[in-house]
Amino acid sequence: GAVVSQHPSRVICKSGTSVKIECRSLDFQATTMFWYRQFPKQSLMLMATSNEGSKATYEQGVEKDKFLINHASLTLSTLTVTSAHPEDSSFYICSALNPGGAYQETQYFGPGTRLLVL
Amino acid sequence: KNEVEQSPQNLTAQEGEFITINCSYSVGISALHWLQQHPGGGIVSLFMLSSGKKKHGRLIATINIQEKHSSLHITASHPRDSAVYICAATGNQFYFGTGTSLTVIP
Numbered sequence: 001g002a003v004v005s006q007h008p009s010r011v012i013c014k015s016g017t018s019v020k021i022e023c024r025s026l027d028f029q030a031t032t033m034f035w036y037r038q039f040p041k042q043s044l045m046l047m048a049t050s051n052e053g054s055k056a057t058y059e060q061g062v063e064k065d066k067f068l069i070n071h072a073s074l075t076l077s078t079l080t081v082t083s084a085h086p087e088d089s090s091f092y093i094c095s096a097l098n099p100g101g102a103y104q105e106t107q108y109f110g111p112g113t114r115l116l117v118l
Numbered sequence: 119k120n121e122v123e124q125s126p127q128n129l130t131a132q133e134g135e136f137i138t139i140n141c142s143y144s145v146g147i148s149a150l151h152w153l154q155q156h157p158g159g160g161i162v163s164l165f166m167l168s169s170g171k172k173k174h175g176r177l178i179a180t181i182n183i184q185e186k187h188s189s190l191h192i193t194a195s196h197p198r199d200s201a202v203y204i205c206a207a208t209g210n211q212f213y214f215g216t217g218t219s220l221t222v223i224p
Contacts, residue, residue, distance in 0.1 A: 038208075109206070109214050 003027060004096045006110035013084055013117055021079045021113045023094030029074035030096035035067075038091040038112075050077045084117040091115075121145045122207050124215035131222050137192040139218045141205030144186065147213075152179050152190045153204040155217070164190070164203075195222045 003026040013019050023033055033050040048069055049057045056069035066088075068080040077096075081088050095109040122143045131137050143150070152164040165172050165179040167188065172179050176195075181188040192199055200222050205215040 004094065004108045004110040006092075006094055006113050008113060009111065010114045011116070013115070015085050015117055016083055019081045019084055019115060019117075021081070021092055021094075021115075023077045023079070023096065023110050025075045025096040025108070028096070030077075031074060032097040033071060033077040034095045034097075035069060035077075035079050036093040036095070038093065047079075081115065084115070086117045089115055089117045120216070121213040122205055122215040124203075124205050124218050126218060127216065128219045129221070131195050131220070133196060133222055133224050135195050135222075137195050137199075137220065137222075139190045139203050139205075139220070141188045141190070141215055142186060143188075143205075143207045143213065145207060145213055147207040149208045150181055150188050151206040151208065152188070153206055155202040155204060156200075192220075197222045197224050 005024045005026055007022045007024075011019055023035070025033075031052045035047045035050065037045050037047050046059050047062045047067060048059060050069045050071040051057070052071045052074050056064070056071065058064045058067075066082055068082060069077065070080070071077040077094060079092060079094070091112050091114050093110060093112040122141060125140050129137065129139070141150070149166050149168045151166050154164050164177060165174065167179055167181040169181060169183060176193045178191040178193070179188065180191075188205060190203060190205075200220055202217045202219050204217045207213045
């Protein structure tokens with residue numbers, strides 16, 4: 001089946017540094033990818049929709065200058081957490097929309113990236 | 119074998135019917151999520167469960183930790199409930215079921 005990878009799976013960084021998370025669709029081209037965030041013991045939250053070749057669409061309350069999204073190719077979207085702070089520590093999950101999937105526009109999820117900001 | 123199995127894969131119901139979607143998992147988890155995806159849309163998180171039962175409107179989710187099984191029920195189904203429903207288990211990482219495509223016919 002379709003596979004979406006994320007890298008890194010875990011990252012620990014110092015406060016003030018920037019962290020880049022990659023999301024790749026390995027065997028299909030994804031014009032649309034989504035980025036989610038999950039706080040401990042809470043459910044998923046959609047952060048933004050990433051469209052290849054255009055600017056990402058951010059959900060209300062998500063700072064676009066804080067969470068930079070680049071969808072430069074049909075198989076890669078990156079999320080950069082700029083000037084990370086401890087409150088940015090979270091589990092970040094991407095998903096990629098496969099227009100040729102089992103269902104119309106099936107969405108496949110990456111395994112997630114656990115970010116810890118010290 | 120997938121860590122999270124959902125059934126059925128596809129489901130068609132008449133408006134007003136009671137619907138059940140099942141999810142079984144084989145990994146240790148800290149929580150189980152039920153997600154909803156409408157065509158072309160992002161995921162909406164319906165429930166997060168670690169034990170027992172939760173209800174929101176016409177939706178009910180239950181989980182049996184010992185049996186490693188969860189169910190999502192929709193009462194008085196409506197065409198707007200038509201979507202893909204995904205079970206996701208949170209352990210060391212996210213394990214996702216393949217989804218159940220639900221179509222509710224008026």
